[in-house]
Amino acid sequence: MYFVDRVRQRLDDTELQRNLKRTRGRNAASRAAAVAAFTDFDAVRTRATEIRASVLRDLDIWLERFEQKAAETGATVLWARDGDEACRLIIDIARRHGVRTVVKSKSMVSEEAGLNAALEQAGIRPVETDLGEYILQINDNEAPSHIIMPVIHKSKEQVSELFARVHGTAPKTDIEDLTREAREKLRPEFLGADMGLSGGNFLIAETGSVAIVTNEGNGRLCTTMPRVHVALTGIEKVVPTLDDLSTLLRILPRSATGQAITNYVSLLTGPKQAGDPDGPEHMYFVLVDGGRADLLGGDFESMLRCIRCGACMNHCPVYQTVGGHSYGWVYPGPMGSVLTPLYQGLDQALDLPQAATLCNQCSVVCPVSIPLPELMRKLREKQVERGLRPWSERLGMRLWAWVAARPWLYAIGSRIAVRYLRWLAEGRDRIQVMGVAPGWTSQRDFPAPAERTFRDLYAAQRRGGRR
Amino acid sequence: MSSARDDILGALRCRTGRGPDNAAAACAHVERTILQPRSGPRPSMPEDLVALFVERAQAMISTVDLCPDPAQVPARCARWLREQGLPLDPVVAPSLADLDWRGAGLEVRIGAAGGGDRVGVTGCFRAIAETGTLMLCSGPDSPAVNSLLPETHVAVVPRAHIVADMEAAWQAARAELAVWPRAVNFVSGPSRTADIEQTIVLGAHGPYRVHLLIVG
Numbered sequence: 001m002y003f004v005d006r007v008r009q010r011l012d013d014t015e016l017q018r019n020l021k022r023t024r025g026r027n028a029a030s031r032a033a034a035v036a037a038f039t040d041f042d043a044v045r046t047r048a049t050e051i052r053a054s055v056l057r058d059l060d061i062w063l064e065r066f067e068q069k070a071a072e073t074g075a076t077v078l079w080a081r082d083g084d085e086a087c088r089l090i091i092d093i094a095r096r097h098g099v100r101t102v103v104k105s106k107s108m109v110s111e112e113a114g115l116n117a118a119l120e121q122a123g124i125r126p127v128e129t130d131l132g133e134y135i136l137q138i139n140d141n142e143a144p145s146h147i148i149m150p151v152i153h154k155s156k157e158q159v160s161e162l163f164a165r166v167h168g169t170a171p172k173t174d175i176e177d178l179t180r181e182a183r184e185k186l187r188p189e190f191l192g193a194d195m196g197l198s199g200g201n202f203l204i205a206e207t208g209s210v211a212i213v214t215n216e217g218n219g220r221l222c223t224t225m226p227r228v229h230v231a232l233t234g235i236e237k238v239v240p241t242l243d244d245l246s247t248l249l250r251i252l253p254r255s256a257t258g259q260a261i262t263n264y265v266s267l268l269t270g271p272k273q274a275g276d277p278d279g280p281e282h283m284y285f286v287l288v289d290g291g292r293a294d295l296l297g298g299d300f301e302s303m304l305r306c307i308r309c310g311a312c313m314n315h316c317p318v319y320q321t322v323g324g325h326s327y328g329w330v331y332p333g334p335m336g337s338v339l340t341p342l343y344q345g346l347d348q349a350l351d352l353p354q355a356a357t358l359c360n361q362c363s364v365v366c367p368v369s370i371p372l373p374e375l376m377r378k379l380r381e382k383q384v385e386r387g388l389r390p391w392s393e394r395l396g397m398r399l400w401a402w403v404a405a406r407p408w409l410y411a412i413g414s415r416i417a418v419r420y421l422r423w424l425a426e427g428r429d430r431i432q433v434m435g436v437a438p439g440w441t442s443q444r445d446f447p448a449p450a451e452r453t454f455r456d457l458y459a460a461q462r463r464g465g466r467r
Numbered sequence: 468m469s470s471a472r473d474d475i476l477g478a479l480r481c482r483t484g485r486g487p488d489n490a491a492a493a494c495a496h497v498e499r500t501i502l503q504p505r506s507g508p509r510p511s512m513p514e515d516l517v518a519l520f521v522e523r524a525q526a527m528i529s530t531v532d533l534c535p536d537p538a539q540v541p542a543r544c545a546r547w548l549r550e551q552g553l554p555l556d557p558v559v560a561p562s563l564a565d566l567d568w569r570g571a572g573l574e575v576r577i578g579a580a581g582g583g584d585r586v587g588v589t590g591c592f593r594a595i596a597e598t599g600t601l602m603l604c605s606g607p608d609s610p611a612v613n614s615l616l617p618e619t620h621v622a623v624v625p626r627a628h629i630v631a632d633m634e635a636a637w638q639a640a641r642a643e644l645a646v647w648p649r650a651v652n653f654v655s656g657p658s659r660t661a662d663i664e665q666t667i668v669l670g671a672h673g674p675y676r677v678h679l680l681i682v683g
């Protein structure tokens with residue numbers, strides 16, 4: 001299904017529209033307040049961009065350095081060419097350690113890989129523990145609609161109804177009570193699970209560690225209680241030092257939720273050590289390529305700087321109106337419109353690069369200065385080069401080029417168009433219903449053109465000048 | 468069949484233009500970067516780091532009590548627990564075993580918290596003024612679970628451990644810790660979630676309340 005078709009469904013969904021409206025603009029406002037209160041924001045943003053860009057320049061060496069250091073701490077580093085291979089590796093680890101239940105804290109790479117379905121097929125039970133992800137899992141494995149607020153599209157009434165149905169409890173309307181209910185359901189899972197699976201916000205080459213940023217504490221529980229911890233993340237997540245981590249931590253939560261820092265930042269280094277009273281006995285890293293290596297050194301390399309903060313979608317007028325599910329894959333909003341065609345194939349996401357107004361808000365707020373609209377424009381160019389645009393558009397463009405290359409024809413055409421539009425405007429300065437394309441004016445007016453075209457005016461002036 | 472590792476690193480080397488002529492220089496650059504970590508822009512800090520720490524910690528919804536006399540820590544802790552109507556049987560990190568907890572009327576257990584513990588007490592390696600954050604390093608004397616499983620977390624923060632920012636805390640860790648800890652947890656107030664309708668609720672999966680006793 002195309003983006004436009006999914007969008008049509010979402011726009012007609014009055015409940016979804018109500019839910020989206022409830023939170024619309026809130027994250028943008030929190031971010032704006034956090035940025036205003038932090039005088040060094042721009043300087044930190046510049047440095048954060050530099051850090052991410054510098055790692056990409058020597059990504060091969062940074063990864064090897066990370067791997068070597070992680071191995072020294074007793075962790076095992078595994079590599080996966082794609083999501084399927086990552087799933088196989090994780091199932092192997094689970095089998096090796098006799099794992100029946102896996103508690104998971106949020107990992108977008110796990111969504112990319114479709115890990116939950118793979119685990120279930122292998123007879124291993126995955127339990128999502130981030131509140132939002134848990135809600136989605138018990139709602140028949142619904143997909144997240146935002147990378148850090150996965151259930152932003154749901155109302156508390158919908159969650160309440162879901163909990164009552166799945167947990168068999170009395171419906172609750174208070175968000176605090178709902179949160180407690182999930183806490184009480186999930187606590188025994190943390191204590192009983194054999195494996196914890198986390199994502200990784202950053203991999204630190206200096207110490208061979210993974211850094212995990214959470215508010216709920218589920219990330220800590222997943223990486224502390226079970227016997228085995230697997231950190232599943234993309235190969236682009238390396239940063240050189242703990243100082244660099246500190247810089248990125250000044251900008252990630254502020255960009256994401258407007259927090260100066262998240263409640264928890266955990267730096268995890270290797271398995272349980274001699275004398276440690278807690279922690280996993282085995283620690284694994286699964287580093288996934290999944291299309292990332294192909295971006296390095298090319299037009300889209302800057303996309304690998306992404307730190308998954310969600311600011312671009314929080315500021316996107318299209319995302320805010322249609323919600324995350326319209327984008328069709330795990331990454332929504334502007335970053336999704338770039339990543340989905342790159343990771344899934346341009347022909348798999350035909351209209352995603354078009355799913356933006358190129359208003360540029362996303363690149364203004366992106367904490368690592370990714371020129372998202374420019375990347376979308378490049379993807380559009382690639383679509384044209386590969387002949388992936390619909391025949392009607394190609395024909396239209398060709399016709400346009402043919403006319404534009406013949407000034408006399410163009411002049412006649414524009415004169416006719418002006419007459420037609422002014423006729424539609426009926427003497428006013430706005431057109432209320434656009435005759436040939438009424439959809440264009442279903443939500444807005446179209447400005448009526450001036451009486452004389454630029455070419456007429458210019459010609460008249462030239463004549464006047466000569467006189 | 469070549470391994471995934473070889474394939475991925477091979478592709479990356481091809482993309483970064485790696486070859487015998489530049490590999491050694493790039494490795495040297497990587498090692499240098501790690502040996503001489505470069506700080507990014509660090510916000511300027513006031514003289515009084517303790518006051519800033521208190522203000523920022525409260526902003527993250529930690530509660531704070533100043534306790535000048537270290538010997539008074541158990542009594543202050545007990546008083547706060549009573550005031551809040553909380554259980555008086557905390558599990559205390561071994562690093563704080565020397566304090567006279569029983570003398571203050573607390574039925575303490577020294578060790579690592581389990582699922583049934585309701586109050587956990589920890590020290591802290593450093594505390595960060597910039598964000599009002601505790602830096603907890605796991606180890607034999609400082610279990611990570613004490614600040615995680617119980618619904619209430621009480622942390623003892625020596626005044627001298629309060630540093631300006633995370634960079635300063637890392638510097639201290641690099642200099643002082645013989646073994647790098649398995650887990651370094653930065654804790655800023657009680658756990659929370661805003662997943663449902665973006666309404667902030669405290670006590671998601673970790674503690675509902677974090678109380679700081681600033682000592683010295």
Ligand code: SF4
Nearest residue numbers: 306307309310312366
């Ligand atoms: S593209 Fe930029 S703004 Fe969007 S999620 Fe990534 S880092 Fe954040």
